[in-house]
Amino acid sequence: MRTAVRPLAALALPLSAVLALSACGGSDAAAETAASEAETVTFTWDRNIAAEDADPQYEETTVEVPKNPENIVVFDMASLDTIGALGGEVSGAPLDSVPEYLQDALADDAFNVGTLFEADIVEIEAQQPDLIVIAGRSSALYEDLSEIAPTVDLSLRGSYTETLERNTTFLGEVLGAEDEAEAAIAELEEGIEEARAATADAGTGLGLMVSGGELSALSPSRDSSDARGARGGLIYDAFGVEPVVEDIRAATHGEPVSFEFLLETNPDHLWVVDRDAATNTEGAQAAAAVLDNEIVKQTTAYQNDQIIYLDPTAWYVVFGGVETTKIMIDDVTQIAG
Amino acid sequence: MRPRRTWVGVLVAVLLVVLAFASLFVGVSDVSPSSVLTGGPDSDAAFLLVASRIPRTVAVLLAGASLGIAGLIMQMLVRNKFVEPGTTGVSEFATLGMLATMVFLPGLAVVGKMGVAAVFGLFGTWVFLRVVRVVPVRQLVLVPLVGIMLGGVVGAVTTFFAYRLDLLQSLGQWSQGSFATIMQGRYEFLWIAGLMVVLAWVAADRFSVIGLGEEFATNLGLDYRRVVAVGMVIIAVITAAVLVTAGMIPFLGLVVPNIVSLIIGDNVRRSIPWVAGIGAVFVLACDLIARVVRFPYEIPLGVIVGIIGAALFLWLLLRRRSRAH
Numbered sequence: 001m002r003t004a005v006r007p008l009a010a011l012a013l014p015l016s017a018v019l020a021l022s023a024c025g026g027s028d029a030a031a032e033t034a035a036s037e038a039e040t041v042t043f044t045w046d047r048n049i050a051a052e053d054a055d056p057q058y059e060e061t062t063v064e065v066p067k068n069p070e071n072i073v074v075f076d077m078a079s080l081d082t083i084g085a086l087g088g089e090v091s092g093a094p095l096d097s098v099p100e101y102l103q104d105a106l107a108d109d110a111f112n113v114g115t116l117f118e119a120d121i122v123e124i125e126a127q128q129p130d131l132i133v134i135a136g137r138s139s140a141l142y143e144d145l146s147e148i149a150p151t152v153d154l155s156l157r158g159s160y161t162e163t164l165e166r167n168t169t170f171l172g173e174v175l176g177a178e179d180e181a182e183a184a185i186a187e188l189e190e191g192i193e194e195a196r197a198a199t200a201d202a203g204t205g206l207g208l209m210v211s212g213g214e215l216s217a218l219s220p221s222r223d224s225s226d227a228r229g230a231r232g233g234l235i236y237d238a239f240g241v242e243p244v245v246e247d248i249r250a251a252t253h254g255e256p257v258s259f260e261f262l263l264e265t266n267p268d269h270l271w272v273v274d275r276d277a278a279t280n281t282e283g284a285q286a287a288a289a290v291l292d293n294e295i296v297k298q299t300t301a302y303q304n305d306q307i308i309y310l311d312p313t314a315w316y317v318v319f320g321g322v323e324t325t326k327i328m329i330d331d332v333t334q335i336a337g
Numbered sequence: 338m339r340p341r342r343t344w345v346g347v348l349v350a351v352l353l354v355v356l357a358f359a360s361l362f363v364g365v366s367d368v369s370p371s372s373v374l375t376g377g378p379d380s381d382a383a384f385l386l387v388a389s390r391i392p393r394t395v396a397v398l399l400a401g402a403s404l405g406i407a408g409l410i411m412q413m414l415v416r417n418k419f420v421e422p423g424t425t426g427v428s429e430f431a432t433l434g435m436l437a438t439m440v441f442l443p444g445l446a447v448v449g450k451m452g453v454a455a456v457f458g459l460f461g462t463w464v465f466l467r468v469v470r471v472v473p474v475r476q477l478v479l480v481p482l483v484g485i486m487l488g489g490v491v492g493a494v495t496t497f498f499a500y501r502l503d504l505l506q507s508l509g510q511w512s513q514g515s516f517a518t519i520m521q522g523r524y525e526f527l528w529i530a531g532l533m534v535v536l537a538w539v540a541a542d543r544f545s546v547i548g549l550g551e552e553f554a555t556n557l558g559l560d561y562r563r564v565v566a567v568g569m570v571i572i573a574v575i576t577a578a579v580l581v582t583a584g585m586i587p588f589l590g591l592v593v594p595n596i597v598s599l600i601i602g603d604n605v606r607r608s609i610p611w612v613a614g615i616g617a618v619f620v621l622a623c624d625l626i627a628r629v630v631r632f633p634y635e636i637p638l639g640v641i642v643g644i645i646g647a648a649l650f651l652w653l654l655l656r657r658r659s660r661a662h
Contacts, residue, residue, distance in 0.1 A: 096503075115503075212510040214518055217634065245633075255634040258517045260365040260389050263381070264633065276507070294388045295520060298381065 039067040041173045043152045047142060065150040068176050069130035073113055075138035075145075079154050080105050081321025082168050085184060086177040092127055099313040101323060116317075124148055131174070135320075156320070160238035161192060164325060184322045191329040196240040198333050203268030204244035207235050209254050209316075210287035211275035216254030217245070217261070218273070234319060235271045235310075239332045244268075259295040269335060270301040271308050278312035308334055345600055349614050356621040360394040361386065363625060365633040389520045396524035397516055397624045398617045400579045400586065403530035405616025406537050406609065407575040408590020409597075410568045411462075413548040413605060415469055417480045418598070421590030422458070422576045425484035428585055429491040430461025431576050432511055436495055440502060451526055451581040458573035461491070466565070514584035514639040516624050523582070530578040533571045534613055540567055541606035548603065586639060588646025589616060595653050619645075 043065065046058035073092035074080045080090055080098065084105025095112040098105075111127055114120040116137045124132070125148050132151040134141055145151045154167045165185050172181025199205070207218030218233040233254075235241045244267035262270070274287035291307060301307050314327040362368055368390060372382035408421035415425075422428045434457025438450045445453070465484055472483050499508040537544070543564045546554045554561045579586060597611040623641040630636050 212507050213523070214510055214515065255631070256515060256517050256637060257634055258365060258389070259520055260385065261633055263385070264365040264367075290518075293520060293522065295385070298384070 040064040041067055041170065043170055045153055045155075045157065047153060048139065061153075063146075063150050063152050065131045065152060065174060067174060069174065071127065071129045072131045072133065073124060073127070073129040073149070074133040075113065075116060075119065075141065076133055076135035076154055076320075077102065077116075077318040078320025078324060079133040079135060079167065079171065081318060081323050082171050082184075083175065085322035086168075086172055086175050086180045088171070088175040088177070092124065092129060097317065099317060101313075101327075102318070119145060121145075121148070154320075160234050160320075161189070164188065164320060167320070168322065188322065188325050188329070191326065192238065195329050195332040198335050199240045199242075202335050203242070205235060205241040205269040205271055206244045206262070206265060206267040207233055207241075207254070207271045207273065208262070209273045209275050210290050213290050215257050215259070215262070215290075217257045218254040234315065234328070235332065238328070241269070241271065241332075259293065262301075263295050263298055266300050268300055268304070269306045269308060270299070271310055273310050273315050274312045275316055278316035306335070342601060346611075349611070349618060352618045353614055353621070356618060356625065357394055357398065359625060360397060360621055361390045363628055364390060387521070392521050392524050393516055393519045393624075394621075396519045396527050396582065397620050399524075399527040399531045400514075400516075400583055401589065401617035401620030402613035403527070403534050403575045403616075404579060404586055404589045404620075405593040405612040406534050407572045409594040409605065409608065409612045410537055410544060410571050411590065412594055413544045414466065414565055414568050414572075415480060416548060416550065417477065418595055419478060419481035419591065420484055421588075421594075422572055423585070423587050424481045424488070424591060425462070425465040426488035426491050427458050427461040427465065427572060427576050428580070429488040429495065430464075431455070431458035431573070431580050432508070432585070433457055433491055433495045434577070435511055435580065436499060436504065436508065439504060439507065440498070447526065447581060451529075451577045454580055455573045455577035458576045459569055462569045462572055466569075510584065511580060512585045512639070513637040514579070514586040514642065515627070515635065515637045516583055517627075517635045519583070526578050527582050530575045533575050533578075534609070536567070537571050538606070538609050540564065541609055544568060545603070545605040548605070584637075584639060586620065587643050588650055589619060589642060592646050592649045592653065593619060596649075 041064070042062060044060060044062040047061040048056045049059045050057040071091045072083065072088070074083065074090050075094060077097060077099070080093055081102050083090055084102060088105070089107045090105055090110065091107045092111045092113045093106060094115050095106075095110065097116050111123060112120065113124055119138070119141050121144055124145070129149045132145045132149050133154055134145065134151060135154040136156065139153050139155055142151055142153060152170075154163075154170070156163045157166070168181045168185050169178075172178045172184075209216045209218055218235075236243050244265045270291075272287050272291070277286065287309065291302075296302050296307075308331065310331045311327050314324045314331070318324040319328075362370065364385070366381060366385050366389075368382045368385050373386050404422075411420050411422060411425065411427075412418055422431075431454040434454040435450060437457070438445050438453045442449065442453070465487060468483055468487060469480055472479060495508065496505070499505045543559060546557055546559055547561065547564050547568070551561050554564070593616045594608070594612050597608045597615060601607055601611060620638075620642070623645060624638055626641050627636045627638045
């Protein structure tokens with residue numbers, strides 16, 4: 001087995017438990033046989049096999065993927081980001097969803113694989129990929145895609161940083177870019193630590209999603225094994241912002257709230273995700289315009305100029321990956337101490 | 338019958354006042370009558386009352402009253418008790434109009450969006466009236482069924498384009514009415530719906546006559562087509578105004594006129610204030626539930642209205658059936 005717990009010098013946190021377990025499980029003999037044939041990297045994760053998301057049932061799934069694959073298909077923007085950052089290239093992706101700053105990670109003749117939610121099975125079959133990466137929105141595609149090529153699900157597991165490390169390490173090995181992966185992880189860790197230091201004594205915050213003129217409070221994703229608490233909720237989980245209210249349900253799009261809710265809970269910082277901007281909903285009222293009203297003007301966050309508009313693509317569409325995490329770190333460090 | 342009717346009228350009026358009062362003083366922030374009067378330590382109270390509570394209460398009143406009227410007029414035009422904008426494809430056409438503005442005229446101001454939605458709603462009403470003409474009207478339930486099918490087709494088209502253009506979630510927002518973010522400056526278009534209620538009242542007797550059928554109306558010297566046109570405009574504008582400000586509120590236009598018809602019969606002039614009043618009470622109650630159930634968060638109003646409205650609708654249906662036998 002090539003997947004190993006290597007001494008990642010700069011790495012303070014351990015690798016995710018699943019990966020460590022799978023590495024420990026493999027014997028030396030198995031590793032040699034694998035190496036003598038085509039080189040592979042093993043990835044293990046708990047796959048949700050339940051029909052309904054509300055009641056997940058996990059089954060440990062292990063997949064061997066070829067090293068240095070030529071033809072990678074991704075359905076996950078975070079993985080596209082990391083592959084690009086590690087010097088790799090992707091030959092197929094949901095092209096309509098690839099944000100501007102990740103275009104470089106695409107091969108010049110990259111083909112369209114569908115949307116973030118649905119796969120163009122015929123096209124993917126025709127292109128014969130060596131590796132397919134799914135996560136989050138595309139997790140449900142596993143059954144169909146795994147029949148075409150080795151498919152791994154890099155969904156959020158554990159905390160944001162743990163997932164980021166696990167995925168970066170794995171993709172680094174797949175691409176034969178272990179050193180780059182190590183360096184990237186070290187850099188991001190440092191950045192996240194700085195951001196956490198900035199938020200540590202800065203008071204309370206509220207993650208707020210604005211869409212179609214409606215507001216929803218984002219969950220502090222306490223149950224971090226559940227990716228549904230992610231997105232804007234990452235400000236609490238990854239960046240240590242103290243939530244102004246604790247009990248927001250971990251729903252994908254938060255809980256609907258009124259302007260009065262903002263005034264009454266009165267967080268010191270308002271972290272705003274403009275969903276319509278993230279999905280390029282043209283003509284939708286910008287979040288800043290929605291929040292430009294008499295009630296919001298009474299809030300502490302407004303008066304101290306601490307309404308922070310997060311990069312919508314990074315926080316809503318991608319949330320994960322090397323370049324994206326850098327953007328997120330920059331967003332969070334805007335906070336005034 | 339008369340004393341009983343008066344009694345119901347008093348009940349509706351009292352409920353309206355009590356619920357409106359509750360609506361002013363239920364919310365995330367602590368706004369009580371005394372804190373408004375005294376100013377006191379919580380000086381936000383008076384400000385919130387003006388900026389948030391009164392607008393929300395007024396918006397709910399206007400939406401509830403006008404949607405009831407839209408249903409009533411529609412029922413008169415089609416001469417069927419089971420139609421309203423939501424069961425005739427009008428709401429779906431208006432939603433398609435909203436989607437069209439997002440795609441083709443993204444910079445359009447809200448009043449423009451409302452205008453386009455109203456034009457689409459008008460077209461939807463026209464299509465429905467045309468379709469109903471070729472359907473044998475004897476079957477009472479067939480008419481709304483045709484309308485629901487029409488709405489289904491239009492809704493499917495809307496969903497298809499929303500899907501292709503990645504606007505599904507925006508679509509979801511319009512189809513689930515909510516007053517959560519209503520405040521000063523964000524509800525005023527509903528006054529246009531209120532204006533339509535007044536227009537409906539002015540033309541009330543004509544709608545009563547229309548409800549007796551085209552031949553009868555023409556024999557009475559009424560310009561049938563013009564009255565129908567006015568009715569269509571009223572329906573479309575109300576539907577569009579509510580859709581733009583709060584989103585879709587189902588069942589209301591269906592249930593409220595039917596309840597009123599049980600109480601006082603089918604004279605439009607007499608039923609208009611009843612329909613407006615009971616419609617307002619209904620939405621006020623649902624909006625209060627939406628605010629309180631998961632306090633301090635909110636539940637989309639459309640969900641609450643859907644549950645209660647569906648139950649009432651079923652009751653009306655079953656009741657009718659048991660009477661028929």
